Amino acid sequence: MADLSLVLLHHPVLDKNGLVVTSALTNMDIHDIARSARTYGVRHFYVATPVKALRVLAAKIMEHWETGYGSTYNATRKEALSLVRLEHDLDTTILAVERESGSRPRVVVTSARGGPHRTTFAELRRQLESSLEPHLVVLGTGWGLAPEVTERADVALEPICGPTDYNHLSVRSAAAIILDRLCGAR
């Protein structure tokens, strides 16, 4: 089974007009996705933002839950947050996974939009089960990952489809579904 990590990128992502921006960090993204990551056996959940003040703020909030008063108030939150690592961007995250896992990860990009050469969830699940290479699943905030990120994909994952034509899940919900499809008990 391949080592699986996640990264939530806050730059470069698109805004609703398709411009490349840096999105703000959302506290609940960290908590929800950390819990999903812990549930599905993810090695590390990287939260990447180039804004140093936001990394410092996130570290302070996590400290409350990991060693401060919150650590005794809610132990399951502490356990989930122990997977979180703060990073600058995709490049520093790839280096961090390489340090952890011993080899450069395959980069799996996600998108709510379809496109050519998408890998299905079932196919990536099979690859993860038979591979020894680390894999890094890349999630975008805002209106999704900028093209300069998606162009670097080793694997472009198909979008999540329900029985309707609406495809505007929150990134928290999308992360949960992606992990369940890739790693959930079958």
Added chain:
Amino acid sequence: MADLSLVLLHHPVLDKNGLVVTSALTNMDIHDIARSARTYGVRHFYVATPVKALRVLAAKIMEHWETGYGSTYNATRKEALSLVRLEHDLDTTILAVERESGSRPRVVVTSARGGPHRTTFAELRRQLESSLEPHLVVLGTGWGLAPEVTERADVALEPICGPTDYNHLSVRSAAAIILDRLCGAR
């Protein structure tokens, strides 16, 4: 295909010490679960709290996104929130589904804990595909649904399992995974 609705209950639910309490309404629960509900073709998403002031507050926030400035700022949010209905409790919600669908719904309770007589996701999916009865999936906030709710189940759904023993997903993530397992494209 059965009509599927969801309800998020804020009373009676358990706190971390197992006491029955009323939990506060969380704005992001409404937005995230509404988006998941819209994606997976759910008929209505009921948000139930006995606290009138919280229903009034929720209605005010939704109004911003449905007819106020937010409706032009973010149309996908407006579309998702159009599924939301505010209710008092499980009983008023069951009556509301009955009014909408013409018959009393089968009540499906969810839990992160296992127990006897649980229906698997695959089995409930088959039942939904072949049934004409409306179904109401009940989600709890806080530390989960109180026994007086779970005892009223027509169907007790199995817990979500990943490959680890950690089962503390956020209710937003759990709702997304439950809908994907029951209604996702296969």
